[in-house]
Amino acid sequence: MNNSFFYDTIKKIESKIDVIKASSMCFVSEDNFILHNFRDELINSVSAFNKLDTLIIKPSGGNIKIEQVRDAEEFLMYKPNYAKVKVVFFEDMESLNIEAANAALKLIEEPPQYALVFGTTTRWNYLLPTLKSRFIRYDLSIPSTLIENVNSKYEEIAIYLNFFRHYDLGVSLFLNDENTDVSSIKEIVERIVSFSAKNVDELLNNFKLPLDLSENKLKFALSYYKLWDILINSNDKEFFYLIKNIAQIKNDVENLSFLRNISALGAILLRDSMVFLNSSKWKYFWNNSLVYFFGLNEHAVNLEQIKDTVSYLNRMSTMRLANFNFEMEIFTHFLRIKRCFK
Template sequence: MRLSRILAGGAGLSIALTGRDGRYLKTFSEDLIGLDFSWDRKRLTEDFLLIEPENGNIGIEKVREIEAHFLHRPPAGRRKFILITECERMTLESANALLKILEEPPDFGRIILNTTSWNSLLATIRSRAIPISIEVPDTLMEEMKRKYRDKIVDIYAGSLEDYSILSYFMDLDTEALTVDALALPEGEDGVEYLEDVQNEDPIFKIKRRKFYMNLIKRFITESDFFALAGKIAPWFGGAGSFEKCRLLVFYSRGLLRDLLVVSKTSLWSRVVNIDLLEWLMEYREGPNTLEDFLWCDRFLRRRTASLNPTLVFFRAMYSVRRNFNRDSAGGKMNA
C-alpha cells in the first residue's frame, strides 16, 4: 500500500487524511497504522496516542500530551504514532502549538491528521502536512443497497453520513432489521434520542437521526414558528448542548442540500434523505437557501463550543423554515 510505504520511509513525517466522513477517516487511519510491520500492537498504550475533541474543541492540553508522547524513543518498535481526529476543531492556541511539533517532528514520529474541512486549517499547518484525499468507497453503498433492497430507505442517509453505521449494517443479517427495530415512540417520548449525544449504538443513532428530522420538519410545516420554538429551544440547553446543536445544524444542512438538488436538478439519485424524497418534492427553494446552507457549513467548522445554544437553535430552525416554499400546486408557506 502506497500510504504505508510513505509512513515507513524517511524521518519524522506528518500526513493529513481528508474526506467527507470523519469516522471512516479514523477507521482508515487506525488500519493504516496497523499495517506498519515495525509497530508492536502490544505497546498500543505506549507507542500510539489518539487525540480527539472534547466539549467541541481540541485544546492546548492535548498538544501537551503530544509533546510528552514524543519525549522518548519507542523501546521496541521503530516508530510512534499520533492520530488527531477532527483536527479542524483545534483552537487557535493549540493549532499554533502543534505547528512547532510539525516543523520538527522526531525521526521516529508519525503524525496523522484527520479532517473533513482541510481549507479551514491554518495555512501554516497545511503547508507542513501531506494532504491525501480518502473517501468511503462508493461500492460499499451500492453493495448495501443490493443487500437491503426495500429496507434501505430507513438506513440509507445515516449510513451515507456515518461510516460506523454503514459498517454495522454491512455486517448485520438482513432479517435482523425490522421496521419495529427503527420505530420511534409516539409523540415527544423520543426526546431521549436528543438528550443522549454520546450513544454510539448504530440503531440508536438511526433513531436519533429520525427524531431530529421529524423535529426539523415540524418547524417547516407548523404555522406558529415562535410558539413551537419557545417550547423546543430548552431541549437544546444543558449538558451536551454544543453537540446537540451541531447535530441539529448538520441535519439541517443535509436537508437544505437536498432541497437544492430537488429544486435545481433532476438528479434525484443524489438526494441523501431518500426516505423524505416524496415530501421534499412538494417544496421549492427560497431566495436564501444557498446562503443558509453555507451558514450551516461554516458553523460545523467552528473550533469553539462557547456558543449560545438558544441562538444557534433559532438560527438553524429559521434557516430551514424560510427556505421551504410550497410549489405552485400547494401554495406558499407562511414566513
C-alpha cells in the same frame, strides 16, 4: 483485518514505511468517524508500529495547545523502544491554536528519521497554509462497498438509510453489520414513515433516546425528517404549537448535543433542497428519501434564505460553548428552515 474497509490503504502505507519515514501525513475526510476508525486500524495493523511508541494528541478544551506540541517534541526525542517507527498522531489538526500551530511547524516538516507524524482533519481548508505545505495529504473516502452492501441488504428501505454515510458513518456500519436484524430495522423505518401529526409525541420520545446506540441515532434522524414532513404542511398556529412542544424536551436531552444533531440534519435537508433546484440526478442527493419523505418536489424554495440558514446551521453543528438559550435556539432553528420554503 481482511474485512476492513481500509485494508488496501493501510497495506499500501505499510509497504512504504521505509520510504515515508521522517515525513508527515494528514488524513482528510468529511467524517470524523472514518478518521477515528482509520487511525485505530492503522496503529493496530501496521507491524512497524506499537501502541507503546505511539502518542495521540487530542484537542483539550476545544484546542490543541502549545504544551501538547511540546509533549510531542519530547516524545520524539528518543528512538522507539518497542517498534520500528515512533508515531505522533494529531487528531483534528484544525484545532491547533495559532501558537501551537507555529510551534508544530518544524516538527511536522522534519520528524526524526525513526518517526512519522500523522494528522487528521475534516476541515483541511481551515489549516494554516504553512501547515498544509508541510503535510502529505491523503484523502479517505467513504468505502463504496459499504454503500453497496447497505443497498443490497435493505433493498427498498435503503433509500431512507443511505444519508447516514454523510451524517453518521457509525450508523452505516451498524446497518452493514451481519448481526443487525434487517426485519427490525425495516419495522422501525416503516413505523416512523407512517407517522402523522397524531404521533408527534412518539417522534419527540425518539429525540430523548440515548445516542450512544446506533439504532437510537437512526430513530432520532428519521424522526427529525418525519417531523419536518408534518411541520411543513401545518398552518402557522399548528407550527408554533409543535415547536413549543419540541422546546419542552429541554430537561430530557443533552442540550448542546441535541442542537448540534438537528443542525447537522437540517443542513442536509437544505443542501438537498439546493441540489433539487439545479439537478434531477439522484447521485447528487445525500438523502434521496427527502424527495418522497419530506416532499422536496412539492415546495418552492428561497435560495438566499437557504444559503444564510445553512451557514447558521453549520455554525451550530460545530458549536462548542454551552452559553445559549435552548428554547430560543429551537424556535430559531425551525423558523429559519421554515422560511426557506414557500
